[in-house]
Amino acid sequence: xxxxxxxxxxxxxxxxxxxxxxxxxxxxxxxFVLFGPAGAGKTTLLKTIAGIEFPQEGLxxxxxxxxxxxxxxxxxxxxxxxxxxLYPHMSVYDNIxxxxxxxxxxxxxxxxxxxxxxxxxxxxxxxxxxxxPSQLSNGQRQRVAIGRCLVRxxxxxxxxxxxxxxxxxxxxxxxxxLKEMQSSFSSTTIYVTHDYMEAxxxxxxxxxxxxGRIEQLGTSLxxxxxxxxxxxxxxxxxxxxNIFDGELEEREGRLCLxxxxxxxxxxxxxxxxxxxxxxxxxxxHVGLRGGDVRFSFADKGGWIKGSVYTNxxxxxxxxxxxDVNGTQIYLVAPNDTKAEIDKPVCIDMDIRNAIFFDAxxxxxxxxxxxxxxxxxxxxxTETRR
Amino acid sequence: xxxRLESKEGSRMRKTAMSALGTFGRNLGLTLYAxxxxxxxxWMVICSLKSDAEMYNTVFRFTPTxxxxxxxxxxxxxxxxxxxxxxxxxxxxxxxxxxxxxxAYALARYxxxxxxxxxxxxxxxxxxxxxxxxxxxxxxxQRIGLYDTYFGLIWxxxxxxMPLVIWVVRGYFEEISVEVEQAAQLDGYKWFDVxxxxxxxxxKPGLVASGLLAFIFAxxxxxxxxxxxxxxxxxxxxxxxxYIASDTVHxxxxxxxxxxxxxxxxxxxxxxxxxxxxGLSFGAVKG
Numbered sequence: 001x002x003x004x005x006x007x008x009x010x011x012x013x014x015x016x017x018x019x020x021x022x023x024x025x026x027x028x029x030x031x032f033v034l035f036g037p038a039g040a041g042k043t044t045l046l047k048t049i050a051g052i053e054f055p056q057e058g059l060x061x062x063x064x065x066x067x068x069x070x071x072x073x074x075x076x077x078x079x080x081x082x083x084x085x086l087y088p089h090m091s092v093y094d095n096i097x098x099x100x101x102x103x104x105x106x107x108x109x110x111x112x113x114x115x116x117x118x119x120x121x122x123x124x125x126x127x128x129x130x131x132x133p134s135q136l137s138n139g140q141r142q143r144v145a146i147g148r149c150l151v152r153x154x155x156x157x158x159x160x161x162x163x164x165x166x167x168x169x170x171x172x173x174x175x176x177x178l179k180e181m182q183s184s185f186s187s188t189t190i191y192v193t194h195d196y197m198e199a200x201x202x203x204x205x206x207x208x209x210x211x212g213r214i215e216q217l218g219t220s221l222x223x224x225x226x227x228x229x230x231x232x233x234x235x236x237x238x239x240x241x242n243i244f245d246g247e248l249e250e251r252e253g254r255l256c257l258x259x260x261x262x263x264x265x266x267x268x269x270x271x272x273x274x275x276x277x278x279x280x281x282x283x284x285h286v287g288l289r290g291g292d293v294r295f296s297f298a299d300k301g302g303w304i305k306g307s308v309y310t311n312x313x314x315x316x317x318x319x320x321x322x323d324v325n326g327t328q329i330y331l332v333a334p335n336d337t338k339a340e341i342d343k344p345v346c347i348d349m350d351i352r353n354a355i356f357f358d359a360x361x362x363x364x365x366x367x368x369x370x371x372x373x374x375x376x377x378x379x380x381t382e383t384r385r
Numbered sequence: 386x387x388x389r390l391e392s393k394e395g396s397r398m399r400k401t402a403m404s405a406l407g408t409f410g411r412n413l414g415l416t417l418y419a420x421x422x423x424x425x426x427x428w429m430v431i432c433s434l435k436s437d438a439e440m441y442n443t444v445f446r447f448t449p450t451x452x453x454x455x456x457x458x459x460x461x462x463x464x465x466x467x468x469x470x471x472x473x474x475x476x477x478x479x480x481x482x483x484x485x486x487x488x489a490y491a492l493a494r495y496x497x498x499x500x501x502x503x504x505x506x507x508x509x510x511x512x513x514x515x516x517x518x519x520x521x522x523x524x525x526x527q528r529i530g531l532y533d534t535y536f537g538l539i540w541x542x543x544x545x546x547m548p549l550v551i552w553v554v555r556g557y558f559e560e561i562s563v564e565v566e567q568a569a570q571l572d573g574y575k576w577f578d579v580x581x582x583x584x585x586x587x588x589k590p591g592l593v594a595s596g597l598l599a600f601i602f603a604x605x606x607x608x609x610x611x612x613x614x615x616x617x618x619x620x621x622x623x624x625x626x627x628y629i630a631s632d633t634v635h636x637x638x639x640x641x642x643x644x645x646x647x648x649x650x651x652x653x654x655x656x657x658x659x660x661x662x663x664g665l666s667f668g669a670v671k672g
Contacts (some may be wrong), residue, residue: 052567072570079571085564089586102573148572 001188002063002155003028004049009058011044011212018044019055020212027154031179035199035235042192043082046158049190051079062155073104078154080162082192082202084145086133093129096120105152109174119147122177124170136166146174150181159190163198173203196236201223202243208232226355226370230285230362233308233355235354239290239319239330240249245359246286248276257351259286261325262304266351268368275366276356287355289349294348295320303346308339313372425649432640440636453637457628463642466624471649472535473610473620474603477542478596485544485550486592492551492582493558504555512549515608518544523612533601533615541609546599553595557588601650621646 004026011019026032028152034042047053049060051072060067067075078099081264086095096116100107103185120126121141122352133161142165149157162178163171182189193199199206200220208215208231216228220236227233233241238371255273256265268276274283296303301339306324318333322345329347341346356365399550419468434449457463470485491497492504522541523532531537561584569579585592628638 048569049569052570061532072567072589075571077571079568081564081568083562083564085562085568087565087569087583097570102578104573148568179531194605209644 001028001186003061004156004188004190005059005061005064006049007059009045009048009055011041011048011053011055015297019048019097021058022212022214023058024207024214024217026188026190031182031186031189031191031202031204033199033203033206034190034209035193035194035206036215037194037197039211039237040209041212042209043160044212046079046160046190046192049156050079050158051075060069073102076155077158078103078149078152078156079158080145080149080160082160082164084133084141084317086141086144086148088133091130091132092125092136092144093118095144096151097351099148099152106192114214115151116147119151122150122181123147123174132153139167139170139342142166143174153185155188157187157191159189159191161192163193171198176204196238200236204266208235226364226367227287228364230287230357233287233357237289239332241287241289241355242293242329243285243287243329243357244329246283246284248282255285257286258326260304260329264302264304264360266349268353272356272366272368279358279365281359283359284365285352285357285359288349288351288353290319290330290332292350292353293329293351294345295322295331295333297343298346300346300348305346308341308343308345310341311337311339313337320345353374411533426548428646429599432636433644435637437633437635437637450650453635454639456635457638460644461624462628463621463624463645466619466621467645469618470604470620470622470646473538473542473618474600474606476535476539477546478600480539481543481546481550481599482592482596485547489551489554490558490580493555494563498529504552507551508548510544513546513617518613519608522577526613533617535618538610538614538618538620541613542603542606545602545606545609549599549602550592550595553591554588558584561587597653597657600653604646604650 004024006022006024009022009024010017022041024045032227034045036042044053048055051060051067051070055068087098090098093116096119099105099114099116102114103205117126118131120129123146125140125143125147125288128136128140128144133144136144142162145146146159146162149159149162150330163174166174175198178189181187182202191202193202200223203220206220207217207221210231216232218224223232224236227236231333233243244259246257249256249258249265251265251267254266254267255277258265304324306322306329309321309323309328311321312319314337317335318337320331320339321334322329322331324347331347334361352368355367357363358365431445431447433453434451435447436450436452439447488507493502525539526537531540551572564580565583569583570576574582605622606620607622610618610623614620614623625639625642625646628635628642
């Protein structure tokens with residue numbers, strides 16, 4: 001297994017830049033997740049490491065050795081492609097056996113048989129060995145592709161959305177298998193996904209990519225609790241984080257927040273107040289997760305009045321959208337909540353859990369007691385910088 | 386109630402009758418078409434068995450004779466022409482595949498300036514009427530010593546065979562996802578191995594079908610060998626002219642010559658029929 005280092009990688013397709021001077025250091029035996037919206041450059045980054053795309057600038061290192069000029073086959077890298085890239089004319093068995101039959105990585109047929117049996121059992125495709133890829137469903141094809149990747153012991157596993165086409169139950173199971181495999185084989189894995197739950201549950205570290213740049217690099221808890229800007233904040237969490245405008249006012253020596261057109265002021269904690277005062281700000285953007293908003297259908301004094309906009313039961317919880325003076329606030333309600341549309345409702349926001357962003361740039365300013373949220377305090381201060 | 390049941394039964398009977406008629410009609414139609422399509426061949430077989438004297442009677446009653454066969458196959462150097470034709474057409478197709486498949490790959494995979502113009506230029510070779518270009522080629526060939534040589538004919542046949550193979554095979558290459566090649570490289574295969582182990586099996590149906598068509602076109606070519614070859618090389622299409630003698634046209638012998646001439650094509654078609662029918666299985670790529 002190996003350490004992967006990228007230094008100032010720039011990759012352009014014609015005039016369009018896919019990666020802009022991107023640097024990254026993936027430690028040995030790390031499970032590293034690349035996360036971001038479509039077109040962010042995630043796949044290009046993987047292909048650059050694999051050596052099938054060539055960066056115009058920058059260095060790729062495997063275990064410190066510069067591999068820019070080394071052909072893909074000599075890099076000993078195993079990859080799952082997003083479109084599976086199975087060999088159409090070969091059976092499932094031959095597809096999975098293919099990496100062990102090449103001149104470079106040749107193994108005994110008996111060993112191949114053992115290994116194919118191992119991964120196909122793990123992927124639950126051991127009954128399909130004689131089928132051709134065209135006779136498989138998309139989920140099965142994807143599992144064959146994962147099998148072909150896992151059958152080797154490479155420098156690094158590159159996985160491009162390997163679970164995207166599996167049904168929810170199987171995806172959950174596979175997530176567990178990958179996590180288990182990661183801890184037992186101690187392998188370096190770089191994993192692309194656009195599913196935040198997958199990212200958070202699997203990753204040792206996550207890099208959020210946007211337009212060819214890394215927006216933030218850190219653990220999943222850091223992503224969730226101290227996102228570096230509004231873009232990252234919106235990517236993590238279901239329902240999406242509420243971000244609304246707030247005005248800062250001094251009242252009796254305390255800094256208070258006025259938001260959502262309410263007369264009532266919300267006093268802020270001292271550390272938050274200190275950070276907001278030092279910038280001399282009047283306006284901020286306030287980010288608040290759905291779980292930090294309480295609601296009541298009874299009239300409560302001091303709570304914010306609104307009306308039910310939508311009410312969406314999703315099994316273990318209900319996602320309710322409350323309209324407050326034209327701003328929609330998402331909140332998480334218990335799964336037995338029933339509410340007609342336009343029903344009056346009161347909400348109470350736990351402003352101590354709010355994340356404050358700069359009103360212009362959308363950059364992270366502060367959240368109250370950030371260290372409490374992230375297990376490693378040292379990392380948390382780093383992301384704040 | 387009973388009535389309704391009966392009518393239901395009746396309609397079902399009508400339905401089966403209809404479908405039976407449908408099957409019958411379909412088969413009848415296909416049989417008629419087969420007769421129509423095969424008739425020239427059958428007619429040629431009949432002609433080849435007739436003597437010159439009986440040639441013009443239109444009823445299908447005659448005394449079969451093998452004189453035409455002995456005259457053509459034993460009396461003339463027909464087999465020499467047959468093998469020369471085979472050498473020229475086969476050589477042309479082999480050269481086309483050796484040069485055309487890499488060209489098709491390049492046109493499918495690489496991005497270079499004027500790519501589409503080049504591809505169209507190759508196709509346009511097929512647009513020009515042969516008779517229009519044959520005279521300059523004749524003069525050039527005489528100058529550079531390619532007149533009446535195998536290589537000269539094989540070369541000029543590329544005009545017929547190359548565009549076809551390049552355009553068909555290019556389409557097949559484009560259907561193969563580039564990720565399949567990349568996956569094979571990561572599996573540890575060199576480009577050459579990838580090409581022969583992964584790509585060639587996938588383009589095989591297209592390659593075989595277009596190669597066969599190219600072979601038929603080259604085999605049947607008339608204008609080029611008529612003008613560009615002399616006494617040393619004589620293809621079958623040219624040799625068949627010989628039976629139009631000064632005294633009479635020996636239709637029986639022409640029929641024999643033609644029959645022998647089409648036989649390799651028919652045999653080849655029968656052998657690789659499954660490749661002609663079967664398409665690529667695109668299942669391994671998401672879509």
